[in-house]
Amino acid sequence: MTTTQARTKWGRTKFGTGRTPAMAIAVPAGVILAGAGGWLSVLVGVTAANPALGFWVFSACLTMPAIALVYVLVVDRDTLEGAVERPDDSIESRWYDRAASGSFMDLVAGLGITLIVLTFVPGGVSVDLDLVLAAVLAACFASFGIRYLVLRRKG
Structure with missing residues (x-):
């Protein structure tokens, strides 16, 4: 029962x-x-x-x-009260998916361009790995956030 x-x-x-x-x-x-x-x-x-x-x-x-x-x-x-029956079918889910895929492409392009530039710098560049990883993470957050907000505004 x-x-x-x-x-x-x-x-x-x-x-x-x-x-x-x-x-x-x-x-x-x-x-x-x-x-x-x-x-x-x-x-x-x-x-x-x-x-x-x-x-x-x-x-x-x-x-x-x-x-x-x-x-x-x-x-x-x-x-849960107020929970959507099928959250994967919501418009917010589509915005999220599009923002995530776009920010991944931004990450790949940004890291590729940075690698090319650093390859041709004479003598090489000495950077702290912690700062580089923090910058990459911040760039990912910013890219995703901006893309999501633009998609949400467009509707």
Whole structure:
């Protein structure tokens, strides 16, 4: 016998035959995951002179992202109030796909042009790899964001 569950603001998840609120799983699991991240920061040694303080700071900073991650993993979309039935068929999904493919082409073209220019620079160029990767990531974000906003504005 199947029963129709009412949709809720925060959604539910299925485990066995019963239905549990998604946040009832996400909050404790997220706190445990954040604690593990804090403990890892102590083990790695990035907590400076006071490991206990470092543990609590890292755990506090990781708690909300960890809860959000667990929530996204356990929530059943069909139990969320206001959720679209088939999100892949929405116009926003098409904008996203077009922006992602366009920004990938921007990335390939930009890196190709940069490689060609750096190949012909006499003596070579010495750059910090961290800065290069941060610049590539920022360029990807900017390209995708601009393309998505333009597509959304066009309709």
